[in-house]
Amino acid sequence: MAGKPATAAKAKSPAQLSLTVNGTERRAALADGDMPLVYWLREELGLTGTHLGCGKGECGACTVLIDGQPARSCRTTLGEAAGKVVTTIEGLGTPEAPHxxxxxxxxxxxxxxxxxxxxxxxxxxxxxxxxxxxxxxxxxxxxxxxxxxxxxxxxxxxxxxxxxxxxxx
CATH class of the missing domain: 1.10.150.120 ([2Fe-2S]-binding domain)
Known part of the structure; x- marks a missing residue:
């Protein structure tokens, strides 16, 4: 059509969750919201210091901090962690400056x-x-x-x- 400016169609991005992990903002697909946090940390972010033990929240191997409070990441979904600050063992300190x-x-x-x-x-x-x-x-x-x-x-x-x-x- 003559006289009308061309408009680019806005690309829709899939709905996403956002959370901060070890000081860095991270995004995940909304569809992954039911995934246990421990799987996402290990498989998607490569933060393998958090271990999956019993998968029932009873052994404590998967403990991370969510907004400064200890939480079992095998029983916490990615959706429940959305909008929060997550700290894993990797985020506590470094080899040069350990916690x-x-x-x-x-x-x-x-x-x-x-x-x-x-x-x-x-x-x-x-x-x-x-x-x-x-x-x-x-x-x-x-x-x-x-x-x-x-x-x-x-x-x-x-x-x-x-x-x-x-x-x-």
Whole structure:
């Protein structure tokens, strides 16, 4: 038609979810909203530090922080995490500047096979964020529900206490 300016058709993008993971905004297809967060973190983002253990939220291996609170990523959907801030074990620290809990786990040799370690470290970091110097009872309560088949629980407790500036007593 003469006299009418040509208009480009706007391309529709598929509906998306948005969330912040380890400080970076990430997007996912709305259709993936029912996917367990742990799968998306591992398979889509390559953040394999978060481990899938029992898949029922009982072992704690998949623990991440969502808006600063510990959450089992096997029982949390991507849709439930939308619009929130997710921190995985990879987002706590770096090899050059580890989070105090990460450093204490190394110093105390708190990991044996290491499968449960990321969830315990993330949970320990959450505890220290809300209680700077927890006592042993508080550490035990925070880590209740984290299962370690190797039996390194005593070293784990000692590591979290160390990170909080206290000796395990």
């Amino acid at each position: 105090p809990v990460q450093a204490a786990f190394v110093e105390e040799q708190a990991a044996q096979c290491g499968f449960c370690t990321p969830g315990m470290v993330v949970e320990g970091a959450a505890l220290l964020a809300r209680t700077a110097q927890p006592d042993l009872a508080e550490v035990k309560e925070a880590l209740d529900g984290h299962l370690c088949r190797c039996g390194s629980h005593q070293r784990v407790l000692k590591a979290v206490m160390r990170a909080g500036g206290r000796d395990k007593s």
